[in-house]
Each structure stands twice: as structure tokens, then as C-alpha cells.
Amino acid sequence: MTAMLESSSAAxxxxxxxxxxxxxFGRVFVYxxxxxxxxxxxxxxxxxxxxxxxxxxxxxxxxxxxxxxxxTFAAWANVWGASCIGVTCGGLKGYFGNSFxxxxxxxxxxxxxxxFNGYVFAQWRFxxxxxxxxxxxxxxxxxxQIVLIxxxxxxxxxxxxxxxPGLILVHVVYGICFTTMFFRNYFITVPAEIFKAxxxxxxxxxxxxxxxxxxxxxxxxxxxxxxxxxxxxxDFLFGVSFAAGTNQPVTVALNNLVNTSTGTKAYNEDMAAAxxxxxxxxxxxxxxxxxxxxxxxxxxxxx
Amino acid sequence: MANLAxxxxxxxxxxxxxLNDINIAIEDGEFLVLVGPxxxxxxxxxxxxxxxDEHTSGSITIDGDPVDGLEPKERDIxxxxxxxxxxxxxxxxxxxxxxxxxxxxxxxxxxxxxSKVADLLQITHLLKRKPGQLSGGQRQRVAMGxxxxxxxxxxxxxxxxxxxxxxxxxxxxxxxxxxxxxLGATIVYVTHDQIEAMTMATRIAVMKDGILQQFGTxxxxxxxxxxxxxxxxxxxxxxxxxxxxVVGETLSLKGADAVLPVPASxxxxxxxxxxxxxxxxxxxxxxxxxxxxxxxxLPLLVEVIEPTGPDVFAALRAGEREIMxxxxxxxxxxxxxxxxxxxDLSKAILFDAASGVAL
Ligand SMILES: Nc1ncnc2c1ncn2[C@@H]1O[C@H](COP(=O)(O)OP(=O)(O)OP(=O)(O)O)[C@@H](O)[C@H]1O
Ligand SMILES: [Mg+2]
Numbered sequence: 001m002t003a004m005l006e007s008s009s010a011a012x013x014x015x016x017x018x019x020x021x022x023x024x025f026g027r028v029f030v031y032x033x034x035x036x037x038x039x040x041x042x043x044x045x046x047x048x049x050x051x052x053x054x055x056x057x058x059x060x061x062x063x064x065x066x067x068x069x070x071x072t073f074a075a076w077a078n079v080w081g082a083s084c085i086g087v088t089c090g091g092l093k094g095y096f097g098n099s100f101x102x103x104x105x106x107x108x109x110x111x112x113x114x115x116f117n118g119y120v121f122a123q124w125r126f127x128x129x130x131x132x133x134x135x136x137x138x139x140x141x142x143x144x145q146i147v148l149i150x151x152x153x154x155x156x157x158x159x160x161x162x163x164x165p166g167l168i169l170v171h172v173v174y175g176i177c178f179t180t181m182f183f184r185n186y187f188i189t190v191p192a193e194i195f196k197a198x199x200x201x202x203x204x205x206x207x208x209x210x211x212x213x214x215x216x217x218x219x220x221x222x223x224x225x226x227x228x229x230x231x232x233x234x235d236f237l238f239g240v241s242f243a244a245g246t247n248q249p250v251t252v253a254l255n256n257l258v259n260t261s262t263g264t265k266a267y268n269e270d271m272a273a274a275x276x277x278x279x280x281x282x283x284x285x286x287x288x289x290x291x292x293x294x295x296x297x298x299x300x301x302x303x
Numbered sequence: 304m305a306n307l308a309x310x311x312x313x314x315x316x317x318x319x320x321x322l323n324d325i326n327i328a329i330e331d332g333e334f335l336v337l338v339g340p341x342x343x344x345x346x347x348x349x350x351x352x353x354x355x356d357e358h359t360s361g362s363i364t365i366d367g368d369p370v371d372g373l374e375p376k377e378r379d380i381x382x383x384x385x386x387x388x389x390x391x392x393x394x395x396x397x398x399x400x401x402x403x404x405x406x407x408x409x410x411x412x413x414x415x416x417x418s419k420v421a422d423l424l425q426i427t428h429l430l431k432r433k434p435g436q437l438s439g440g441q442r443q444r445v446a447m448g449x450x451x452x453x454x455x456x457x458x459x460x461x462x463x464x465x466x467x468x469x470x471x472x473x474x475x476x477x478x479x480x481x482x483x484x485x486l487g488a489t490i491v492y493v494t495h496d497q498i499e500a501m502t503m504a505t506r507i508a509v510m511k512d513g514i515l516q517q518f519g520t521x522x523x524x525x526x527x528x529x530x531x532x533x534x535x536x537x538x539x540x541x542x543x544x545x546x547x548x549v550v551g552e553t554l555s556l557k558g559a560d561a562v563l564p565v566p567a568s569x570x571x572x573x574x575x576x577x578x579x580x581x582x583x584x585x586x587x588x589x590x591x592x593x594x595x596x597x598x599x600x601l602p603l604l605v606e607v608i609e610p611t612g613p614d615v616f617a618a619l620r621a622g623e624r625e626i627m628x629x630x631x632x633x634x635x636x637x638x639x640x641x642x643x644x645x646x647d648l649s650k651a652i653l654f655d656a657a658s659g660v661a662l
Contacts, residue, residue: 193385194389196353196375199374201405
């Protein structure tokens with residue numbers, strides 16, 4: 001779009017009187033396009049939000065994007081604390097808590113290990129380092145479905161089948177591939193002479209990592225945290241495969257809630273439940289999205 | 304403070320030989336300058352002395368003890384890197400004090416040492432800043448500070464002044480020299496700057512393509528270069544090299560239709576008809592005046608003159624040959640003029656034309 005803007009203003013430069021008008025027209029056009037696209041992408045979310053605030057009668061009568069006549073959080077309260085999921089009727093809150101119990105340690109551990117691995121792969125040479133890094137990269141491309149059965153067997157052997165720690169382990173193992181790659185690619189851009197200077201100054205392996213490297217890696221830490229948090233939070237397949245009953249994450253509970261409600265479908269509750277399940281990842285993006293962008297940039301541009 | 308010996312050190316990266324059988328030994332308190340064209344292996348040699356790179360064969364001793372295989376911190380050296388290599392997240396103060404912190408020096412003592420060094424380098428006002436907020440020259444001084452704050456056995460400097468402006472560079476040069484005299488520190492110093500090399504060094508090692516060309520005092524290197532490479536690398540403008548043929552006791556200059564006696568300094572027997580190069584530094588030429596004692600001289604055409612302040616560089620021509628002369632300012636020469644130039648052959652050097660080795 002910048003290219004278009006430039007060419008339009010370049011053309012306008014030949015006719016001095018119209019420069020202003022043409023520039024303004026370009027700007028209006030660009031913002032118009034952006035607004036329209038934003039609306040298209042936001043409409044489903046908006047419709048979800050509006051529906052979740054309506055009563056069932058109003059939903060049946062009205063259209064998807066109309067404002068609720070009497071907004072109510074009743075559906076939200078219900079799915080949060082009272083709806084029946086499977087045989088228990090305690091709403092989503094327990095599962096929501098499960099998801100946090102899974103996502104926080106899984107994110108923390110995989111990011112920490114990724115940072116450490118990345119540091120080693122980027123700046124220390126050892127026998128077979130490239131081969132091992134290649135294998136770890138390969139891990140990024142293994143489809144989830146392939147590992148389900150062996151993973152289930154492994155968790156069983158470890159006595160972690162159906163538990164939250166089991167699920168954390170699975171997510172950490174999968175996450176390490178990505179976080180290692182992120183950190184390694186970031187650290188490789190740090191000039192080698194900085195490490196040499198630190199070694200001459202008497203800093204050891206850990207001092208270099210904690211004192212010199214970590215303080216400049218917050219952009220990539222943010223990227224990894226967002227990546228892992230959203231990935232683990234949104235995971236359904238591992239959750240449904242490896243967690244049993246009350247240990248299930250919120251995504252699985254959401255599915256059960258929406259699919260098992262008997263009688264008439266309570267769309268307002270479905271929407272409220274979906275909103276609740278999606279809220280943490282939305283908040284993370286809102287809070288840290290700019291670090292995400294900046295981090296991706298910082299990893300790409302040397303310096 | 305310590306002596307340093309580099310014995311038969313060889314380094315290859317895979318099949319690429321970067322250093323080839325380097326032998327250098329310096330005494331305690333010496334100032335060794337490494338010079339050579341870009342890519343000749345100076346930084347690599349420095350890294351090997353520091354213990355950051357491993358050499359392929361040979362050995363390094365500091366104070367008589369082999370240090371091969373020791374970590375940099377076990378060698379007690381300080382190093383200034385070509386690219387500064389400051390720690391981006393730390394303030395200038397933390398950067399300079401980092402090595403002391405790593406050696407667990409108490410904070411008060413550490414800060415005192417840092418502020419002394421900052422004073423010396425005139426960066427006290429920058430102590431709280433991050434490296435990203437400094438200019439190139441300021442960063443370089445911080446990098447210097449990081450080395451100076453320690454009292455190591457050996458200082459290693461990799462072109463530490465290359466980014467300073469001319470005035471600061473001269474100041475820092477003097478500072479380093481003073482520091483060297485005051486501490487009696489052993490220093491290995493890489494530079495591209497000949498003036499730095501000549502003024503600071505007690506020893507110079509000239510390298511090319513990973514091979515040590517000559518190792519000696521600045522006078523050795525300047526007055527008695529061992530080969531054509533060393534002769535032309537050191538000195539600016541470069542030494543004139545005139546192809547000549549030995550004819551009896553004289554040299555017949557090729558392409559110039561002129562004859563000069565064989566310099567007295569040449570002791571090796573010269574066979575008749577041998578092809579040689581006559582090496583003349585620009586300052587060994589002077590305008591022959593009527594009153595001066597009659598030594599060897601050449602009639603030369605003045606082509607270009609370049610005043611530099613204290614001296615005038617004159618491009619002279621003899622037939623096909625161009626000869627640079629360094630004349631005192633005020634010498635009455637003008638472009639286009641033909642004049643007779645006296646040649647001081649007492650220091651002149653003859654090189655074998657084929658091998659480039661001094662005779
Ligand atoms: N890690 C490496 N792998 C392969 N070759 C290398 C490596 N490091 C340096 N070299 C090569 O070794 C040679 C010497 O490099 P070095 O950095 O020592 O040169 P230098 O004399 O310091 O040059 P400059 O004056 O430009 O700093 C160069 O040809 C360089 O390409
Ligand atoms: Mg170098």
C-alpha cells in the first residue's frame with residue numbers, strides 16, 4: 001500500500017495543484033480499506049459477544065448483529081459456575097483453572113529450557129551440535145497425531161496418564177523444539193566477540209547467560225511466551241487424549257459443554273463459554289502483542 | 304607482568320591455513336605491535352594468545368609456563384576487541400567493572416577503580432549510559448577502560464584506536480604509551496596505523512598471509528627490512544623499488560638510463576648481470592645543491608608536488624620509473640622542473656628481483 005501511495009503522489013507531483021487532494025484521497029482510501037477489513041475480521045467476535053449478552057428469546061427473534069435490548073451476564077455466570085459438563089454441574093471454572101495449571105508451568109519450563117538450549121546451540125561448539133539442533137528442528141514438524149499413541153504409552157509408564165503433570169510434560173516436550181529454535185536464531189545474531197570479551201573478563205557459562213545474554217533477550221522471551229501460552233491454551237488434541245475427567249483443560253470442557261447440552265441449544269451460553277475460553281489468549285495479545293511484533297523484528301534484524 | 308613466547312604456532316580453519324609456524328618471543332614489559340594487511344591473521348593470533356581460539360599446533364608460554372588449553376580467565380590477560388564488544392544491557396560503569404565483579408572484588412573498591420579509569424579515559428560523564436547511547440569513539444574508550452581496569456599479566460589490543468578522531472587518537476596513543484611505561488605492562492597491539500606501530504612498539508611483527516615476514520625492533524623493520532613486502536608495507540610514502548642490473552661495481556637502472564654505485568652496505572657477492580631491486584626510502588633523496596659534497600645523484604623530472612606541512616612529497620620521474628621523494632618544506636622545486644637529486648646510498652637496500660629477499 002505504501003508503494004501505491006508513493007506512486008500516486010509521484011504522479012501527482014507532475015500537477016502541483018492536485019498534490020494535496022491526491023494525497024488525501026490516498027489516505028482516505030487506505031484507512032477505508034483497513035476499517036472495512038477490520039470490520040470483516042471482527043464481526044464474528046462481535047456477534048459472539050452480542051449473542052452471549054442476549055436472552056434465548058431475543059436470539060430466536062433477532063438478527064446476529066443487533067444490540068441486545070436488555071444486556072445480561074446471566075449466560076456468562078451460568079457457564080462459569082453452574083452448567084453441566086458431562087456428569088458434573090460446576091460450570092467451566094474448574095477447567096479454566098486446569099488450563100492455567102497446565103499453561104503456566106508448561107510455558108515457563110519450555111521457555112526456560114528453550115533459552116538455555118538456544119544459548120548452547122548459538123554460542124558453544126560441541127561434538128554433533130549441528131546434528132542435534134537439526135533433530136530438534138525436525139521436532140517442530142512432527143504432526144501431533146503421530147505421537148499420540150507412543151506418548152500415551154510413555155505417560156502410562158511414567159504414571160502420569162490422565163493427569164495435569166502429564167499434560168504439562170507433553171506440552172513442554174513439544175514446545176522445546178520451537179522455543180529452542182526461537183532463542184537459537186536470536187542468540188546467533190549476538191556478535192561472537194561479546195562472548196569472547198565476557199570469557200576474557202572471567203565470566204563462566206552461567207554468568208554469560210544470566211548477566212549478558214538474558215538482559216538483551218526480552219523480545220524473544222516475549223515471543224516465546226506468547227507462542228507457547230496461546231499454543232498450550234488452545235490445544236485440544238492433547239487435552240482430550242491425555243487428560244481424564246476433572247483434569248481436562250477448558251478447550252475440552254468447552255467442547256463437551258457445547259456438544260452435550262440436551263434439549264434446545266443455549267446459544268447465549270455457548271457463546272459465553274467460547275468467549276471465556278478465548279479470553280486469556282486475547283488478553284495476552286492485547287497486553288504483549290507489540291512485544292511480539294518487535295521481538296520478531298529484533299530477531300530478524302541484526303543488532 | 305610477564306614475558307610471552309609464541310612457538311611454532313599454526314592455525315587452520317578446516318583446510319584454510321590462517322597462521323603458519325609463527326615464532327615470536329617478547330620480554331616482560333615489551334610492547335609488541337602486530338601489523339599486516341587485512342586478513343593476514345592478526346586478530347586470530349591475538350585470540351589464540353587470549354585462549355579464545357585453539358591453535359592447531361605449536362605452543363604458547365606466558366612467564367615460561369605453557370598456557371595451551373587454559374581458559375582465557377586462567378591466563379590473566381585483558382583484551383580490547385576490534386568491534387568493542389561491549390555488553391549491551393550494562394551501563395558503562397558495569398561494563399568496565401564486570402571483570403572485577405567476576406573476580407569478586409568488593410563493590411566500594413570496584414567503583415573506585417572504575418572511576419579512576421573513567422577519569423583517565425575522560426568518560427566519567429558517561430558512566431551511567433548504556434553502550435547504545437554512545438558514539439563509536441566513546442564506545443572504544445569504554446572498551447579500553449574494560450581492559451585497563453584490570454592489572455593483568457598481558458594486555459591484548461586489537462586496533463583499539465581505529466575509530467577515534469585524529470586528535471583523540473594521538474592523545475590515546477600517548478596515554479597508552481604512558482601507561483605502558485608506568486605499569487611496565489607487557490602489551491600485544493594490533494594496528495593498521497604505521498605511526499602507531501613505529502611510535503609505540505619496542506618490537507614489531509610484520510605478517511602477511513599468516514606468515515611472519517619479520518620480527519624486530521622498529522629500527523630493524525624500517526631500516527633493515529628483510530624483504531620487499533616489509534620494505535614497502537612500512538613507511539609512507541612507500542619505499543621506492545628500482546629494478547636494476549649488476550654491472551661490475553655499479554647498478555644499471557632499468558628503464559631510466561642511469562647508473563649508481565652498489566651500496567656499501569651490501570656484503571653479499573653480486574654476480575655480474577644479476578637482476579636486483581634497489582630500495583630507496585623517499586627521505587634518502589634530496590635536491591643536490593652546488594655546495595654539497597658530490598655523492599651519487601640522478602637527474603630527475605619533477606612531476607607532482609604534495610605539500611603536507613612539515614614535508615613536501617615530490618613525484619619524480621627517471622625515464623619509465625617514478626620515484627617518490629620526501630623533501631623539507633621550502634625546497635625550491637616546481638612541477639615540470641628538471642633537477643639533480645642527491646641519493647644517500649648509505650642505507651639503501653638491494654633485494655633479489657625474483658625472490659624479493661634482501662641481499
Ligand atoms: N572462524 C573462522 N573460520 C574460517 N576462517 C576464518 C575464521 N576467522 C577468521 N578466518 C580467516 O582467517 C584469516 C585471518 O583473519 P583475522 O581476523 O585474523 O585477520 P586480521 O589480520 O585480523 O584482519 P583485519 O586487519 O581485517 O582485522 C582471514 O582470511 C579470515 O577470513
Ligand atoms: Mg582483525
